Amino acid sequence: MIKAVGIVDCNSFYASCEKIFRPELADKPVVVLSNNDGIVIALSQEAKKCGIKRGSPLFKIKDLVKRYNVQVFSSNYALYGDISQRVFSLVDSIVPDMEIYSIDEAFINFTNVNLDLAQFCRNLRMKIHKGVGIPTSIGIAKTKTLSKIANKIAKNDASLRGVCDISNMADISSILKRVPVDDIWGVGWKHSERLRKSGIETAYDFSRANEKWVKKHMTVQGLRTLYELQGKPCIDLSTAVPAKQSILSSRSFGRIIRSKEEILEAVASYTARAAEKMRKQSSAANLLYVFLRTNPFNQTRQYHNGVQIPLPVPTSATSELLSYAAAGVEQIYREGFDYQKAGIMLSGLVPCNLDQFAMFDPEDRQKLKTVTVVMDEINKKMGRNTLFYAAAGVKKPWDMRREFESPHYTTRWKDLPGVKAE
């Protein structure tokens, strides 16, 4: 039996998405910023060559942007989500079995497949590039963790033409010796520091580390990573998309906010978004968590606080959640702070459609259901926030900055790219 797993990873995904509709940017440096145009979260190969790093605040790279004429974009998640769907529905139509892992990555199951995997994957890449316009890299190995390592090699070695297959290699120790511990999937900043202190510098060292020590300091998750590096699969491929267990909606404000009224509006708007996401997966929440905080990077007086509110009956109705969220804000808000961020989290999610209702329930659920369904339908058809609750405010002084936003080419009718008639 052949046991192999592949990972398809879109190169510089957000930056590549922006390039699709702007062919003249094909070989130009492009960066994409976080919400509020704060830091760089994605950058094209060309931008990397200019010396720009992921995570840099925009104000710190202003000079480089100017000198190299770097194209700057605010993040446009509607566009990225749509392109992602196109990429992976194409992949899904070609491969035997896959698991979407993130917006720009999917694992492929090659167990019991009799194919020249490298050749198959080179074809797959080509089809994605031709069909959607996104460049990808593919790594193939015996386990997920090793496939991530192979993927990195594919990205960095042009002679491999985007695909690296190490699934058949009898001895991969020479490869593992070249991978620093902090490049291992599942080993983050904290653990790599501790590992280095114990003399474990590379993936090879880690694969031979003491199991008890690893379990003690890195829990069973660390142990799984260790086995995976040894070629023993421990992290399953799960092709079904599991329902989310919690849903978070939070934002830094476009500017400092002091008044309770504006916080209430912002939180109401986040609540509406979270509730919408929750209904999309047919869940209802048992628990609502609201938090707000000042900017931890500033020297100003700090205040972080949050409150958990148990909901008497699991619900997904926006109007109902709004009133609990507002009560939460009332509880934790203190006058006299420069607030920078707020958010809400819905958790204790249970499967539920709006047809169900509890006995002894004070709310008129039939009415709530009708209102909610109609609003969701209209917003889906006409664009987000066509209909919204007044509690979310109209002026939105707290809304994020997006100075460099690209048009919503694929998700907003009026932004469809035009074709000029001759």
Add this chain to the structure above:
DNA sequence: TCTGGGGTCCTAGGACCC
């Protein structure tokens, strides 16, 4: 002036029960 947002998994420790 300016530093993202949205998730998951795991464990330790407290509350509570018998």
Add this chain to the structure above:
DNA sequence: TCTGGGGTCCTAGGACCC
């Protein structure tokens, strides 16, 4: 008032990912 082990359930917080 003091004494004890053992079990379950829940939550906060840490670590990780993209």
